[in-house]
Amino acid sequence: MWPKTDADVPSFKAGDTITVSYKIVEGNKERVQSFRGVVIQIKGQGKTKMFTIRKISNGVGVERIFPLYSPHIEKIEVNKIGVVRRARIYYLRDLTGKKARIKEKRMTSSSEK
Structure with a gap:
């Protein structure tokens, strides 16, 4: 399995935009x-x-369900941290266009004074 420990898995929650890279095996090609x-x-x-x-x-x-500890997952990257107030955001299925946007959490650097 790709993550040996929980330290290898990035922390993310509902509302975050992530990229999952996973292996697909077709015949003898991968x-x-x-x-x-x-x-x-x-x-x-x-x-x-x-x-x-x-x-x-x-x-x-398109929705896809991934097991977190699947051996086919190569890496998981967190691209954006979203701000939502629910653990399951199924209401996104009914929204289209700009209504389906999720607010992004902005990080402030401590060097700005």
């Missing part, structure tokens, strides 16, 4: 494909924890 989208839920605990990512591809909403 390639890495990335899936970037918004986390709409995290469920389970321990080694059976799973998360669902939603993205819009060619105007169609």
Whole structure:
């Protein structure tokens, strides 16, 4: 399995935009494909924890469920930290366009004074 410990897994929550790179095996060929989208839920605990990512591809909403400790996952990157007030943001499924945007948490650097 790719993450040996929990320290290898980045911390993310519902509303964050992440990119998951995972291996796809087709016959004797193997390639890495990335899936970037918004986390709409995290469920389970321990080694059976799973998360669902939603993205819009060619105007169609696509959701994919990943096991967090899958051996096919190469890496997980957190691209944006979103600000939502729910643990499961299923309401995104009904929203389109600008209404489906999630506020981004802005980080301030301590060097700005």
